[in-house]
Amino acid sequence: MVTDADERLSRVSGKAIVMVVDRDPHIRELEAHFLEQAGYSILFAGDGDAALVRARSAVPDIVITEILVPRLDGLALCRQLKLDPRTREASVLVFSILAAAGRAREAGADAFLLKPLAEHALIETVRQLLEQRTTRLRSTR
Numbered sequence: 001m002v003t004d005a006d007e008r009l010s011r012v013s014g015k016a017i018v019m020v021v022d023r024d025p026h027i028r029e030l031e032a033h034f035l036e037q038a039g040y041s042i043l044f045a046g047d048g049d050a051a052l053v054r055a056r057s058a059v060p061d062i063v064i065t066e067i068l069v070p071r072l073d074g075l076a077l078c079r080q081l082k083l084d085p086r087t088r089e090a091s092v093l094v095f096s097i098l099a100a101a102g103r104a105r106e107a108g109a110d111a112f113l114l115k116p117l118a119e120h121a122l123i124e125t126v127r128q129l130l131e132q133r134t135t136r137l138r139s140t141r
Contacts, residue, residue, distance in 0.1 A: 015039060015040060015041045016040050016041070016061040016062065016130055017040070017041045017042075017043060017058065017059075017060040017061050017062075018035050018040045018041070018042055018043070018060060018061065018062045018063075018064060018126060019042075019043040019044070019045060019051060019054065019055060019058070019060040019062070019063045019064065020032060020035070020042060020043070020044055020045075020064050021044075021045045021046075021047075021048065021051040021063060021064065021065035021066065021069055021074065021077065022046070022064075022065070022066045022069065022095075023046055023047070023066060023068065023069050023070060024066075025046070027066075027117065028044055028046075030117060031064065031095075031117065031122065032044070034117075034119045034122055034123060035122075035123070035126065038123045038126070038127075040126070043058055043060055045069075046069070046070075047069050047070040047071040047072065048065070048069045048070070048071050048072025048073055048074065048076060048077040049071040049072045050071075051063065051065065051069070051072075051077055052072060052077060052080055052081070055081060055087050055090065056084065056086050056087060059086060059087060059090065060090055061090060061091065061130060061133060062090060062091045062092070062093060062126055062129055062130065062133075063077075063078075063081060063090050063091070063092050063093070064092075064093045064095050064122075064126075065077055065078065065092065065093070065094060065095065066094075066095060066096050066097075067094060067096040067098050067100060067103075067104075068096065068097075068098070074094055074096070075094070075100075075103060075104065075107040075109075076107075078092045078094065078104070078107040078108050078109050079107050079108055081108075082107075082108035089133065089136075089137065091110040091111070091129040091130070091132070091133050092108065092109045092110050092111075093109065093110065093111045093112070093113065093125060093126065093129060094107075094109040094111070094112045094113075095112075095113045095115060095117075095122075096112075096113075096114065096115060097114070097115040099114060100112070101114075110129055110132070111125050111128070111129055113125055
């Protein structure tokens with residue numbers, strides 16, 4: 001797991017920070033493995049409330065969330081992240097077993113992937129979101 005010191009180091013080293021929010025620890029570990037192999041720093045949260053608190057302090061570049069997480073579901077988490085000035089620039093990828101791409105888009109998600117986990121699709125989507133985010137941030141400066 002990434003510590004606060006690791007988060008600061010990641011910002012200095014240029015590594016993008018990806019927060020994985022999923023109720024299933026095995027899915028979190030598998031996603032983390034793929035993302036770490038691709039060169040990203042990883043944060044974890046097992047529920048939406050914890051993810052929101054962590055995102056407000058760490059400000060990840062991307063949040064990958066399942067819809068069916070406890071305490072604050074992934075769609076509500078997405079809405080909260082997009083409304084908060086501290087986190088609104090973070091890209092949100094909704095990754096779910098539910099066929100809910102339209103609902104994810106309505107909540108403000110930047111992308112949607114349907115489970116089961118496919119390494120190539122996950123990494124490619126994260127790469128595209130980071131490119132889009134970089135372009136968006138450059139155009140607003």
